[in-house]
Amino acid sequence: MRLPKSPERSVTKVRIVEAAAQIFARQGFKAATTREIAYLADLNEVTLYRYFPRKPDLFWAAVESRLSRVRMERDLQISLADSDAPAIVIPMIARFLVMTLSQQPELQRLLHVAVFELPEAKGLIREHLGPVFDAVSGYFFRCVEKGAIASVGPSLATLGLVGVVIAHETLYPLFSGEVMSKTDTEKATAALAQLWLRALQAPTAEVSSANDLPGLEAGTF
Helix, strand or coil: CCCCCCHHHHHHHHHHHHHHHHHHHHHHHHHCCHHHHHHHCCCCHHHHHHHCCCHHHHHHHHHHHHHCCCCCCHHHHHHHHCCCCHHHHHHHHHHHHHHHHHHCHHHHHHHHHHHHHCHHHHHHHHHHHHHHHHHHHHHHHHHHHHCCECCCCHHHHHHHHHHHHHHHHHHHHHHHCCCCCHHHHHHHHHHHHHHHHHHCECCCCCCCCHHHCCCCCCCCC
16 A cells, blocks of 8 residues: 655655665665664654665665765866866865765765675666766866876776775774864865876876965875
8 A cells, every 4th residue: 555645754754764874884785674774763664664665675765865965066067068177177076075975974885885785776876976977087088188187098087086085085084083074174185186186197287286276285185
């Protein structure tokens, strides 16, 4: 029997999905239980199953809830489309990646769980993140064609930048024992942008020094 739609039903569904995102991110798909999710959502399992009869459906809803929040700022979209200079665009990309991960702490873990425990979720990931990846990769492709950056595969450049940001977000709290503050996040964004600008520097291109790039300070990370 299909339950009628109502504001109360929508609120309950959101509570379930939010609880699921936290539990799945913390414990993975196999280790997480619907009982724990129902408890965190402050309802019983019977109610949970009325909304999500299958555990995978609940997991995909949790992943999608986080993926749907990934949005590029309009300024970045325009700069990518207009193929602005790397000294302008790369700091914007770095900021987008750092802010996305810092503001959505469960996203990275949920993607990891999705890839390794539920490979069928790759289609969902591609649906949401594919346009972002294609926009950045396409930008790097045009930069290579113009000689604005070194001759490197656009996909490699994109994945490399993402990997550097993810590694920093993961390792910083592990080795420092601290949660990144807003100031730390801003410094990390600037330093990661500087690092990647230098890594992609074309052999014959003149790249601005750290002091010439907005928001960058030498030696900050």
